[in-house]
Amino acid sequence: MNSVPFRWARPIAMLAALALAASCSLPKVGPNKREIFAGSVQKEGDAFIVSVNDRVTRATAVVPALGFSNGFQSAGQLTSDTIRPGDVLGLTIWENVDDGLLAGEATNSTVLEEVQVDSAGFIFVPYAGRVRASGNTPDQLRETITTKLEDQTPDPQVQVRRLAGDGSTVSLIGAVGAQGVYPIERPTRTLATMLANAGGVAIQPDIAQVTVIRGNESGKIWFQDLYDHPELDIALRGGDRILVEEDTRAFTALGATSAQARVRFESQDLSALEAIAQVGGLISTASDPTGVFVFRNEPAEIAGQVLGRDDLEGAQRMVYVLNLTQPNGLFIARDFVIRDDDTLYVTEAPYAQWTKTISLLAAPLTPLANVNTLFGG
Numbered sequence: 001m002n003s004v005p006f007r008w009a010r011p012i013a014m015l016a017a018l019a020l021a022a023s024c025s026l027p028k029v030g031p032n033k034r035e036i037f038a039g040s041v042q043k044e045g046d047a048f049i050v051s052v053n054d055r056v057t058r059a060t061a062v063v064p065a066l067g068f069s070n071g072f073q074s075a076g077q078l079t080s081d082t083i084r085p086g087d088v089l090g091l092t093i094w095e096n097v098d099d100g101l102l103a104g105e106a107t108n109s110t111v112l113e114e115v116q117v118d119s120a121g122f123i124f125v126p127y128a129g130r131v132r133a134s135g136n137t138p139d140q141l142r143e144t145i146t147t148k149l150e151d152q153t154p155d156p157q158v159q160v161r162r163l164a165g166d167g168s169t170v171s172l173i174g175a176v177g178a179q180g181v182y183p184i185e186r187p188t189r190t191l192a193t194m195l196a197n198a199g200g201v202a203i204q205p206d207i208a209q210v211t212v213i214r215g216n217e218s219g220k221i222w223f224q225d226l227y228d229h230p231e232l233d234i235a236l237r238g239g240d241r242i243l244v245e246e247d248t249r250a251f252t253a254l255g256a257t258s259a260q261a262r263v264r265f266e267s268q269d270l271s272a273l274e275a276i277a278q279v280g281g282l283i284s285t286a287s288d289p290t291g292v293f294v295f296r297n298e299p300a301e302i303a304g305q306v307l308g309r310d311d312l313e314g315a316q317r318m319v320y321v322l323n324l325t326q327p328n329g330l331f332i333a334r335d336f337v338i339r340d341d342d343t344l345y346v347t348e349a350p351y352a353q354w355t356k357t358i359s360l361l362a363a364p365l366t367p368l369a370n371v372n373t374l375f376g377g
Contacts, residue, residue: 029255033291033347047317050306057335059305063269068219072234083133083141084168084238089115089123090161095153127152138162168238170194175203175244184236192226192233206267207247214240222268249340253279256287256346272322273333275344282346289324291347
């Protein structure tokens, strides 16, 4: 069979593929650099696009400030002897007579075990009546009871013991070794010792946050700061609630990276370089190291410092551009801080688009070549 008609098949197919490539967009993971820059304020868009340098890294290196207020830090430690409502006391009373008011015939002492302090802070002692115990130490309460009994029996001797009770307790919940309600005792008067008493934290210490709620006030710190900053190891108060939870901050990774996902922070301070590493790094055949973008809604104060302006109001849409191929590009990416809810986007390399174009052009030629071979071309 004459193969002349098939001589024109290959050029025709090539022209058809070129027309197809020109008339439609190639598949891609998202916008390219040109399309992102088209959304800048300079081109009538609504985002400020900024190339990251050392000055920008310093202006944007802001992380959430955690800590306790002066009210928490200035509170002194409670003495384990201070009596509070709910505490349980043990009383022993000796009388200097053979037949006393409280003692039996065979002994001159009386033991009152497990006398609980009521919600108003009082206890009842026979012949002494209702006595305020709350706010006193055992020794102060002993003197009060002794004074009240002196009118009833000569030279009474009183011993007061503070037993384990529920008057001064804190509750620990969340990611601790053993959740529960714990009394404030001599070894566990501070936050760090109480956490240790509950088995410590049950998550990675670097991303553990500790919240203390006291009445209507609360404070939050990083668990690691308890040991780096001893002043944060605050004294506890009865009724405190302690919550230990994992850091909830996260960023979104999209584009030509090894993984596209919402990713939790793995450290207190996360750099752009670490964020790229967390998602598996760049793809050598697809990622463009000159097109690493960080999208963020930046507070006006920080945006003003970055842009050198003082007329901004409200959060500003900022797009930070990192070029890893620059001489100091990796250092800048290492110093640029990623914040909560940031979007990390990596554009595709021109090579990846070229490869897709070649594949699209070559696809129509394969069946035509097979037909040409079939008919003896």
